[in-house]
Amino acid sequence: MSKNNEMVDDLVAKLKRRQLVGSSTVAQATLRLLIVVISKSNWTTCNQLLTLVKSVGQRLITANPTELAVGNIIRRVLHVIREEFREAESSASNQNQSEFHSAPLTTSSSMYNLLGETGSTPDDNVQYPSSLRSNIIQEIREIKDELENIYDNIKNQASLQIHSNEIIMTIGRSKTVEEFLKMAAVKRKFQVLVAESAPSYSGQEMALELSKAGIETTVIPDSAVFAVMSRVNKVILGTHAVLANGGLVAISGTHMMAAAAKHHSIPVVVCTGLYKLSPLYPYDEDSFNVTFNPDSVLGFEEGDLIEKVTVTNPYYDYVSPDFVNLFITNQGGHPPSYLYRLIVENYDPNDHTFDL
Amino acid sequence: MTFKDDNFDVVANYKSLLINSPELSMPVAAIESLVELIKHSKATTMSEFMLSIKDASQKLKSSVRNSISLSAGCDLFLRFVTRNSQDVADFETWKKTLIIRGRSFVEKADACRYKIAEMGVPFIKDGSVVLIHAHSRVVSLLLQKAAENHKRFKVFVTESSQTQGGIRSAKVLRAAGIPTTIILDAAVGYVIDKVDMVLVGAEGVVENGGLINQIGSYQMAIVAKAANKPFYAVAESYKFVRLFPLNQYDLPTYNADTLSFQELNVDYDSKLNDDGTVTRTPTASSSASPSTALSQTALHMKTSEDQASQGSNPLVDYTPPNYITLLFTDLGVLTPSGVSDELIKLYL
Numbered sequence: 202m203s204k205n206n207e208m209v210d211d212l213v214a215k216l217k218r219r220q221l222v223g224s225s226t227v228a229q230a231t232l233r234l235l236i237v238v239i240s241k242s243n244w245t246t247c248n249q250l251l252t253l254v255k256s257v258g259q260r261l262i263t264a265n266p267t268e269l270a271v272g273n274i275i276r277r278v279l280h281v282i283r284e285e286f287r288e289a290e291s292s293a294s295n296q297n298q299s300e301f302h303s304a305p306l307t308t309s310s311s312m313y314n315l316l317g318e319t320g321s322t323p324d325d326n327v328q329y330p331s332s333l334r335s336n337i338i339q340e341i342r343e344i345k346d347e348l349e350n351i352y353d354n355i356k357n358q359a360s361l362q363i364h365s366n367e368i369i370m371t372i373g374r375s376k377t378v379e380e381f382l383k384m385a386a387v388k389r390k391f392q393v394l395v396a397e398s399a400p401s402y403s404g405q406e407m408a409l410e411l412s413k414a415g416i417e418t419t420v421i422p423d424s425a426v427f428a429v430m431s432r433v434n435k436v437i438l439g440t441h442a443v444l445a446n447g448g449l450v451a452i453s454g455t456h457m458m459a460a461a462a463k464h465h466s467i468p469v470v471v472c473t474g475l476y477k478l479s480p481l482y483p484y485d486e487d488s489f490n491v492t493f494n495p496d497s498v499l500g501f502e503e504g505d506l507i508e509k510v511t512v513t514n515p516y517y518d519y520v521s522p523d524f525v526n527l528f529i530t531n532q533g534g535h536p537p538s539y540l541y542r543l544i545v546e547n548y549d550p551n552d553h554t555f556d557l
Numbered sequence: 558m559t560f561k562d563d564n565f566d567v568v569a570n571y572k573s574l575l576i577n578s579p580e581l582s583m584p585v586a587a588i589e590s591l592v593e594l595i596k597h598s599k600a601t602t603m604s605e606f607m608l609s610i611k612d613a614s615q616k617l618k619s620s621v622r623n624s625i626s627l628s629a630g631c632d633l634f635l636r637f638v639t640r641n642s643q644d645v646a647d648f649e650t651w652k653k654t655l656i657i658r659g660r661s662f663v664e665k666a667d668a669c670r671y672k673i674a675e676m677g678v679p680f681i682k683d684g685s686v687v688l689i690h691a692h693s694r695v696v697s698l699l700l701q702k703a704a705e706n707h708k709r710f711k712v713f714v715t716e717s718s719q720t721q722g723g724i725r726s727a728k729v730l731r732a733a734g735i736p737t738t739i740i741l742d743a744a745v746g747y748v749i750d751k752v753d754m755v756l757v758g759a760e761g762v763v764e765n766g767g768l769i770n771q772i773g774s775y776q777m778a779i780v781a782k783a784a785n786k787p788f789y790a791v792a793e794s795y796k797f798v799r800l801f802p803l804n805q806y807d808l809p810t811y812n813a814d815t816l817s818f819q820e821l822n823v824d825y826d827s828k829l830n831d832d833g834t835v836t837r838t839p840t841a842s843s844s845a846s847p848s849t850a851l852s853q854t855a856l857h858m859k860t861s862e863d864q865a866s867q868g869s870n871p872l873v874d875y876t877p878p879n880y881i882t883l884l885f886t887d888l889g890v891l892t893p894s895g896v897s898d899e900l901i902k903l904y905l
Contacts (some may be wrong), residue, residue: 438618484680
């Protein structure tokens with residue numbers, strides 16, 4: 202048990218110090234930790250396990266609330282746990298009292314429940330089969346596999362989205378978009394414009410990677426995005442997180458690019474793994490943003506100027522869902538209006554907030 | 558043959574319920590009186606029983622002018638009864654469970670509103686200005702909850718001249734310590750730039766995620782969209798109705814009289830009469846300020862011709878889903894497309 206706590210503390214510290222950043226790495230680290238916690242701890246009932254996972258989750262989330270992938274992974278795991286317990290329970294009660302309990306027609310949240318019986322909370326007195334623990338771990342390992350193979354499922358759709366001689370625009374460095382474009386380049390010949398994404402200049406790194414893969418790549422300054430937008434066929438974006446309404450939390454500059462695309466009626470496609478999909482809503486536009494060290498915007502060399510101005514360096518943009526035309530996820534392409542469905546399928550409505 | 562269920566009058570029961578507890582909303586009251594009907598029902602066969610319920614809900618629907626939220630409640634209950642009617646072992650015990658379920662629904666209906674209020678609170682930002690329309694219990698509750706959570710915000714409420722609901726809202730909100738200003742229905746466009754979000758209740762939420770609400774909601778949504786402000790609808794899930802209106806005139810409340818043009822000669826005569834007064838008033842009292850003259854004529858107009866035209870004015874309008882940012886319901890915060898999913902789950 203204390204070993205577990207040490208591991209949790211370790212991850213919490215890493216998240217706090219931002220030694221661990223990027224939704225993919227964070228998600229995988231969270232999942233590894235949860236597997237250990239679940240397999241090594243003592244629990245017998247559903248509620249015990251849920252509370253255990255939730256308490257770990259709470260600590261990880263407060264360590265860095267802007268890494269939404271942490272919360273998403275924890276919700277996925279909670280969902281799996283609930284499902285497994287429900288299954289174990291129904292098979293146990295099936296043996297006891299035959300067919301009296303018909304299978305629930307609907308998922309847990311429904312209007313029908315208003316009139317129907319109150320949602321049955323898992324009964325703590327049921328004898329669960331010993332295989333339950335291994336089943337849960339097995340299911341979580343499947344999520345882990347999904348995370349590891351996430352790029353494969355996304356990039357396989359590349360040749361459907363990108364056509365020959367198209368001009369694609371993107372911003373910042375996203376591993377998902379990089380893989381997507383590289384895959385498309387195997388079959389098609391096209392041009393990519395990358396906005397340099399000041400002040401982090403991650404767009405320049407992206408351009409370098411793409412040109413290494415033999416894609417015709419041009420770096421443009423962020424300020425030129427609107428100017429060249431009229432020639433572009435498609436905007437392909439990566440994102441840090443996708444919110445429940447289909448809004449994005451993506452590298453700053455994305456909103457500007459999406460707005461320019463909308464002005465010219467150019468389709469905006471977002472490539473993302475489903476682990477980035479969060480059931481939270483953007484209560485206000487700054488809620489999931491972070492501001493970085495402003496040194497790269499206005500350095501200390503400019504000493505006397507620095508005293509006179511306030512410099513901020515927000516890292517993310519919130520992009521509202523009406524700027525996005527399509528999400529390419531590891532489960533296929535979806536319009537923003539369909540995301541609520543994916544949320545219902547992947548998370549339990551009780552887990553949207555972690556109230557212990 | 559009609560089913561006169563032993564001198565039990567559903568409509569009277571429904572009306573007395575509403576009068577006795579003003580906090581009760583129409584669909585809940587409808588379900589409560591249907592449950593009451595089951596209690597009094599002496600039906601001996603299944604089909605007789607079902608017919609009597611159907612008959613009663615039909616009566617309820619036709620008893621009021623604006624039946625949208627009422628029919629949502631009736632349909633939900635009917636659906637529940639039919640769905641459960643397949644596995645009936647014993648008729649009497651089944652009737653009893655129906656009554657128990659119906660009762661617990663009425664109790665839960667209140668909890669619904671609290672759940673919605675809690676969910677909506679985080680959307681209200683500190684220091685923001687909220688525009689609301691007329692009076693809706695659940696909207697008021699949401700704002701009260703937000704105030705309890707020490708959010709500081711101000712509210713504009715439209716007076717909603719037909720029902721004076723805005724005045725009722727303002728009273729409730731001011732009592733909760735929320736700075737509230739009543740504005741004219743016509744001033745929505747004027748204030749929209751000062752507003753951070755629009756919040757409206759609902760009479761019914763239709764299948765495509767659109768909204769049926771007190772007249773004026775639609776224009777509010779259009780103004781909000783034009784000004785790029787979020788437009789949130791707040792509705793309990795028992796107000797979801799199986800309607801698919803394509804325009805304003807598809808609603809069941811619409812009839813040939815609604816906003817019809819009056820007989821030309823009759824109207825023309827009364828107009829002439831009015832014009833006479835209008836021209837005479839300023840000459841008679843030229844010293845009076847123009848505003849008093851204006852209000853006098855306005856008053857006069859109201860007495861002479863408004864009676865007839867008020868009657869044919871619509872009570873509700875339909876707001877298409879593309880104007881709605883999100884819906885706060887007890888099933889969670891939904892996008893308009895999420896509504897149809899819930900309805901399909903129920904009526905599949």
